[in-house]
Amino acid sequence: xxxxxxxxxxxxxxxxxxxxxxxxxxxxxxxxxxxxxxxxxxxxxxxxxxxxxxxxxxxxxxxxxxxxxxxxxxxxxxxxxxxxxxxxxxxxxxxxxxxxxxxxxxxxxxx
Amino acid sequence: xxxxxxxxxxxxxxxxxxxxxxxxxxxxxxxxxxxxxxxxxxxxxxxxxxxxxxxxxxxxxxxxxxxxxxxxxxxxxxxxxxxxxxxxxxxxxxxxxxxxxxxxxxxxxxxxxxxxx
Numbered sequence: 001x002x003x004x005x006x007x008x009x010x011x012x013x014x015x016x017x018x019x020x021x022x023x024x025x026x027x028x029x030x031x032x033x034x035x036x037x038x039x040x041x042x043x044x045x046x047x048x049x050x051x052x053x054x055x056x057x058x059x060x061x062x063x064x065x066x067x068x069x070x071x072x073x074x075x076x077x078x079x080x081x082x083x084x085x086x087x088x089x090x091x092x093x094x095x096x097x098x099x100x101x102x103x104x105x106x107x108x109x110x111x
Numbered sequence: 112x113x114x115x116x117x118x119x120x121x122x123x124x125x126x127x128x129x130x131x132x133x134x135x136x137x138x139x140x141x142x143x144x145x146x147x148x149x150x151x152x153x154x155x156x157x158x159x160x161x162x163x164x165x166x167x168x169x170x171x172x173x174x175x176x177x178x179x180x181x182x183x184x185x186x187x188x189x190x191x192x193x194x195x196x197x198x199x200x201x202x203x204x205x206x207x208x209x210x211x212x213x214x215x216x217x218x219x220x221x222x223x224x225x226x227x228x
Binding site for chain 1: 115117145153154155157160202204206216217218219220221222224
């Protein structure tokens with residue numbers, strides 16, 4: 001079955017460093033991958049979408065890569081700030097055009 | 112940007128009662144709406160997909176008679192948790208997608224925290 005996984009449940013890094021989160025997929029080839037941010041008690045907020053024919057996409061301090069050989073997407077936050085602390089979810093569109101989420105990585109940026 | 116609202120933002124109810132949660136798209140027409148459930152420290156799990164004017168499609172393991180979904184208009188979908196039990200306590204999130212064929216973006220509501228006592 002199609003699976004999308006975020007192997008790191010939590011990630012703690014020092015302010016100013018680059019945070020790198022990983023999303024792996026198995027048993028299928030998604031045409032798109034998406035990344036969302038979710039704060040406690042709130043709904044997810046869309047950040048970036050990357051297509052399979054795009055190697056990299058950027059938005060301000062965010063960068064997403066898509067490696068179809070490794071079946072992996074990396075999500076980077078450069079010059080991280082405590083305000084970046086949140087849970088980050090990768091997601092894909094299933095064959096039925098439904099968004100399916102990975103388990104999420106809880107990112108904590110310490111001052 | 113597109114905004115999706117949910118009401119109420121939180122609700123406490125007694126076991127055995129029913130609770131209705133509303134999801135509205137405020138500035139666009141949503142031909143498709145989705146309902147998710149999220150337990151603490153877990154990811155969002157899709158419960159059902161509803162298209163305006165037709166019956167909802169439920170994911171495997173979700174009881175359609177317990178979680179009634181109505182998508183009567185292009186801006187409103189409701190989820191009714193019938194005969195709620197403490198194990199139904201969760202964070203319920205809706206999302207909506209515009210009807211344009213090229214639209215892949217879904218917009219998420221802020222969620223509704225349901226506590227069943």
